[in-house]
Amino acid sequence: MAFYRPAPYQKPLAGILLLALLALPTVLTAFGQEFYIGFATRVLIFALAASSLNLVLGFGGMFSLGHAAFFGAGAYAAAICLNSGISEALFALPLSMLAAGLFALMVGAVSLRTRGVYFIMITLAFAQMAYYLFVSARSWGGDDGLPLPARMTLGGLPLAGDAALFYTALGCLGLVIVLLGRLAEARFGRVIQAIRENETRMEALGYPVFRYRLLCFALGGALAGLAGALLANLSGLASPNLLQWTQSGTLLVMLIIGGVGYLYGGVVGAVVLLGLEEVLAGFTLHWHIGLGLLLLGVVLFAPKGVAALFGKRHD
Amino acid sequence: MTEPLLDVRQLSRRFAAVDALKTLNFSVEAGEVHALIGPNGAGKTTFIHHVSGALQPDSGSIHFAGRDVTRRSMHQRVAAGMARSYQITNVFRGLSALDNVALAVQGRADSGSSFRFWRPVRCETALFDEARGYLAQVGLADQVETVAGNLSHGEQRALELAMALATRPKLLLLDEPMAGTGPEESARMVELIEQLARHVTILLVEHDMAAVFRLADRISVLVNGQLICTGTPEAVRQNADVRRAYLGDHL
Ligand SMILES: Nc1ncnc2c1ncn2[C@@H]1O[C@H](COP(=O)(O)OP(=O)(O)O)[C@@H](O)[C@H]1O
Ligand SMILES: [Mg+2]
Secondary structure, eight states, X not given: OOOOOOOTTHHHHHHHHHHHHHHHHHHHHHTTOTHHHHHHHHHHHHHHHHHHHIIIIIITXXXXXXXXXXXXXXXXXXXXXXXXXXXXXXHHHHHHHHHHHHHHHHHHHHHTTSOHHHHHHHHHHHHHHHHHHHHHOGGGTGGGOEEOSSOOEETTEEOOSHHHHHHHHHHHHHHHHHHHHHHHHBHHHHHHHHHHHOHHHHHHTTOOHHHHHHHHHHHHHHHHHHHHHHHXXXXXXXXXXXXXXXXXXXXXXXXXXXXXXXXXXXXXXHHHHHHHHHHHHHHOTTHHHHHHHXXXXXXXXXXXXXXXXXXXXXX | OOOOSEEEEEEEEEETTEEEEEEEEEEEOTTOEEEXXXXXXXXXXXXXXXXXXXXXXXXXXEEETTEEOTTOOHHHHHHHTEEEEOSSOOOOTTSBHHHHHHHHHHTSGGGOOSOOOSSBGGGOHHHHHHHXXXXXXXXXXXXXXXXXXXXXXXXXXXXXXXXXXXTOOSEEEEEOTTTTOOHHHHHHHHHHHHHHTTTSEEEEEOSOHHHHHHHOSEEEEEETTEEEEEEOHHHHHHOHHHHHXXXXXXX
């Protein structure tokens, strides 16, 4: 894989997309389709989660099959915050990120000592352990999950309305995309991409490789936690299913469809996968077949992901 | 007498069925070019791996610049002033020559922390200015923007050397820097190493005997994981064991 470089027309394209998204709730309301604001919020949140995986896998080259554990941890952290009276998003969201990030730091500190298949299996094992932990935690609702008493407030204003939560998710996703874009071209991003390409060579240039990978892994976990916290607000529940390995699989599929290592890979993948699911599920119960065909199509015609069709990542 | 820059004591390493290194005692004095020669499979690359920290010995110790670095990781040894090049060219093929060397400069502690997340690297002109200097030093001033994968084999060897220099080493470990290069490129590499040797201590593994005898202050001969002789080029040339084991067909 090559090192990240923004495509020349990436910024104007993102600007147009942002304007369209800003107008979306108003437009949907005008046409009486408010239901889709919630759906669009879901897409934004999964775009954020897939983008956090992109930091770990796309830029850091770490094939984690346990990423959903941090997604779920963020959801639970948000639910616990709200249940214990911390309802201000400006506190609760950073706290959720911190919880998920620290969890990722612990998982990473152990699993990053392994490589290849072992790394995949050990991240999977940690995620499943966390899943069973939450399933058996009675005080957090066991396998029913932990309901939220209400949504968070942002700067004192309640996020009860669908549009308010939509804009909050959009703001978070926008910030994260900007951060990832900057990071990828800054010193840290160059180092983790170089480690992805050849970690021994980086050791031999004097880089403490483990530390860089660990921080990258933990940052990805924290961002996944942010997505999880937002999702808990949207669905009113932190469910143990969010930590399931199938959820990690979903994020991986999104990222692979969208384009691993492309700044907008996670966003494109979330839009395509969730959009397709929504459309196909309206026609047939067997929408998974359509999904299978899509995956086949991506592998055959856009092996680097849909985002790759729009531009090269490098000169 | 001053302490040697690199002091390897009683170093042993066994792979499954092979005794790759057998209780080696070996030292490199500050300022010298010390060549390590020996037939294929003698254990030269394995030795370099142990000195650089890529592999851990079964027993024995490695002292560098007055400190025991036996248990130090590779990146710590680099920070202490040890740099290596690889027998098989090992550069970032997707990056330009300049970016490769800038990455090496960036890795040095005195060029600042790399836990920076916002400012694009390309704005850090100091990194690239310094990197250009190393590229010029190895004769790649005209290839600064060329993607490393498109450089000729000899140019990639030179690039690798520039990356090692960018870590500002006290000791350069060069594993067959002339391997696979043509006669012209070899000659240029010999000249380059000769220049570098004025400022930095070099441990040179090389098969090209003309180059070795021209560059080396001392030569050690490794055969089947055992050092059979260390001495001046003249002494090694005269040594009967060396002639029998190795040099016979080279001289
Ligand atoms: N990782 C390894 N596992 C097993 N045997 C190895 C390994 N690395 C090297 N060897 C063996 O050690 C010996 C020395 O190899 P090497 O250091 O590459 O020799 P040289 O560089 O002198 O040609 C060879 O017999 C080789 O097969
Ligand atoms: Mg060798």
